[in-house]
Amino acid sequence: MLGASRRSLSAAARSRVAAGVASAVTADASVPARPISVSNGARGVPQQQNRLLSVLVAPKIAGMSNVVALKLMDGALIGRRYESSAAAVDSTDQLAEKHEYQAEVNRLMDLIVHSLYSNKEVFLRELVSNASDALDKLRYLSVTDPELLKDGPQLDIRIQSDKDNGVITITDSGIGMTKQELIDSLGTIASSGTAKFLKALKESQEAGMDNNLIGQFGVGFYSTFLVSEKVVVSTKSPKSDKQYVWEGQADSGSYTIREEKDPEKLIPRGTRLTLYLKHDDKGFAHPERIQKLLKNYSQFVSFPIYTWQEKGFTKEVEVDEDPAEAKKGDDDIKTEPKKKTKTVVEKYWDWELSNETQPIWLRNPKEVSTEEYNEFYKKTFNEYLNPLASSHFTTEGEVEFRSILYVPATRKDDITDNRKTKNIRLYVKRVFISDDFDGELFPRYLSFVKGVVDSNDLPLNVSREILQESRIVRIMRKRLVRKAFDMVLGISCSENRDVCFHISLWGLRKVLGELWKNFKAGCHGRQRKSQENCSFVALLLFSKQR
Numbered sequence: 339m340l341g342a343s344r345r346s347l348s349a350a351a352r353s354r355v356a357a358g359v360a361s362a363v364t365a366d367a368s369v370p371a372r373p374i375s376v377s378n379g380a381r382g383v384p385q386q387q388n389r390l391l392s393v394l395v396a397p398k399i400a401g402m403s404n405v406v407a408l409k410l411m412d413g414a415l416i417g418r419r420y421e422s423s424a425a426a427v428d429s430t431d432q433l434a435e436k437h438e439y440q441a442e443v444n445r446l447m448d449l450i451v452h453s454l455y456s457n458k459e460v461f462l463r464e465l466v467s468n469a470s471d472a473l474d475k476l477r478y479l480s481v482t483d484p485e486l487l488k489d490g491p492q493l494d495i496r497i498q499s500d501k502d503n504g505v506i507t508i509t510d511s512g513i514g515m516t517k518q519e520l521i522d523s524l525g526t527i528a529s530s531g532t533a534k535f536l537k538a539l540k541e542s543q544e545a546g547m548d549n550n551l552i553g554q555f556g557v558g559f560y561s562t563f564l565v566s567e568k569v570v571v572s573t574k575s576p577k578s579d580k581q582y583v584w585e586g587q588a589d590s591g592s593y594t595i596r597e598e599k600d601p602e603k604l605i606p607r608g609t610r611l612t613l614y615l616k617h618d619d620k621g622f623a624h625p626e627r628i629q630k631l632l633k634n635y636s637q638f639v640s641f642p643i644y645t646w647q648e649k650g651f652t653k654e655v656e657v658d659e660d661p662a663e664a665k666k667g668d669d670d671i672k673t674e675p676k677k678k679t680k681t682v683v684e685k686y687w688d689w690e691l692s693n694e695t696q697p698i699w700l701r702n703p704k705e706v707s708t709e710e711y712n713e714f715y716k717k718t719f720n721e722y723l724n725p726l727a728s729s730h731f732t733t734e735g736e737v738e739f740r741s742i743l744y745v746p747a748t749r750k751d752d753i754t755d756n757r758k759t760k761n762i763r764l765y766v767k768r769v770f771i772s773d774d775f776d777g778e779l780f781p782r783y784l785s786f787v788k789g790v791v792d793s794n795d796l797p798l799n800v801s802r803e804i805l806q807e808s809r810i811v812r813i814m815r816k817r818l819v820r821k822a823f824d825m826v827l828g829i830s831c832s833e834n835r836d837v838c839f840h841i842s843l844w845g846l847r848k849v850l851g852e853l854w855k856n857f858k859a860g861c862h863g864r865q866r867k868s869q870e871n872c873s874f875v876a877l878l879l880f881s882k883q884r
């Protein structure tokens with residue numbers, strides 16, 4: 339999952355890189371593109387040569403005369419002149435631009451398509467997570483720019499499937515993507531999860547695929563190719579008045595992008611993914627299977643997820659009378675014949691809400707099971723192992739907020755390299771704001787603690803500056819730190835207790851050993867409040883004793 343600000347920053351950075359590449363190909367994105375090869379990497383024929391080659395080898399467009407086809411190709415060469423005639427043509431294939439994947443994506447696709455990974459179902463988790471991120475981003479941006487919602491206030495995810503043909507569509511009404519964002523996002527790798535996956539793969543030093551890694555890290559959007567032979571992404575950003583279609587095939591080093599021209603396929607805003615499943619994976623298109631997977635993987639998504647389900651109701655219908663019976667009846671005394679009826683089930687299809695949208699931190703802690711806390715942690719922070727401890731609490735009075743904090747079982751990031759850890763996800767009135775404010779909400783030396791914080795007192799347009807100066811944040815930070823210390827001390831006390839955050843002494847020693855650097859860094863850290871210092875020193879002493 340990505341935070342809004344993180345994503346916008348990385349998207350901007352990626353746009354700059356990709357803009358350079360794309361500008362070598364089409365100076366004006368609105369020019370209707372013909373089968374032009376657009377290289378995303380170093381490979382490929384020079385652009386001008388590519389265009390000419392494409393024109394020479396362009397096949398005849400189905401249902402079009404050569405004259406019209408030529409006109410279109412002409413249009414590609416001389417600019418906008420034939421834009422309207424291109425729009426009038428009911429064939430889109432010929433208008434598609436061909437792009438090559440970045441080398442890393444090619445490698446990843448190759449691994450995914452040829453992997454023997456048995457837990458292929460994670461594809462749905464990854465796609466729903468992307469849809470939820472896109473909705474989070476829209477909701478966040480719409481706080482300052484309500485116009486973004488003008489094409490529909492509904493924020494939801496809808497999944498429809500055709501089990502006979504093995505097709506699944508996943509539609510979200512989120513932020514969508516512009517053409518450039520499509521190229522930047524679905525042709526290159528800049529995403530956290532996928533990049534982590536590749537790093538881990540490299541570190542595992544295995545020539546082949548370590549199947550477990552897919553499950554541990556997720557491979558984001560590309561996991562669609564675990565089950566699909568073709569994927570179509572149709573997307574409309576509120577920043578653009580055009581809808582674009584990305585199309586990729588398993589086992590292909592390139593993808594295409596074209597403008598959506600079919601009025602029936604236009605969406606007001608957001609993204610629709612259509613997965614054409616591989617023959618052996620068509621079972622994933624069964625509506626009941628989809629619902630089961632959502633229960634398993636996506637129960638913490640805070641937007642409604644609707645699935646298209648077959649339903650039924652019973653009704654009484656009249657049945658035709660048996661002619662022999664009717665004849666017999668005629669011979670008897672004339673009485674009004676009694677109409678016979680039978681009960682039938684009337685089938686119909688409708689959307690069904692398939693998830694619980696109340697965030698886990700708003701629930702009563704007594705009603706949340708350890709498994710639910712652990713699942714929420716793993717899904718939210720992309721973790722593989724259960725946490726060592728968790729703490730769910732509500733603070734009321736002077737400042738009101740709810741939070742769940744976790745101590746992970748392993749520490750992956752090294753705080754000495756001064757990277758942001760994105761360990762705290764900040765929500766304001768349930769709206770996800772950012773995971774970039776970790777330093778402001780939490781001291782750096784506690785960066786191993788992960789969690790969510792939801793405040794009702796902060797403004798929705800909260801910025802780093804507001805956080806730094808806010809008295810509310812100072813109080814929140816103090817309480818969060820105290821809770822984090824309580825939690826770590828709780829782990830330490832567990833040596834002499836039967837039940838203490840369901841962890842073992844072995845786990846404690848392990849975590850303190852690994853967190854040693856964090857504690858040390860805390861010692862040398864900037865000025866801290868005395869109470870914080872006291873607890874910190876106590877922890878430090880404790881950890882040294884062990």
Ligand SMILES: Nc1ncnc2c1ncn2[C@@H]1O[C@H](COP(=O)(O)OP(=O)(O)OP(=O)(O)O)[C@@H](O)[C@H]1O
Binds near residue numbers: 512
């Ligand atoms: N439904 C969507 N709506 C809008 N943008 C999307 C959607 N799906 C994917 N994207 C864009 O594609 C990018 C790449 O997606 P991918 O799933 O590969 O990685 P990620 O979501 O960024 O990272 P991670 O897998 O770690 O959460 C996303 O960052 C986002 O910008």
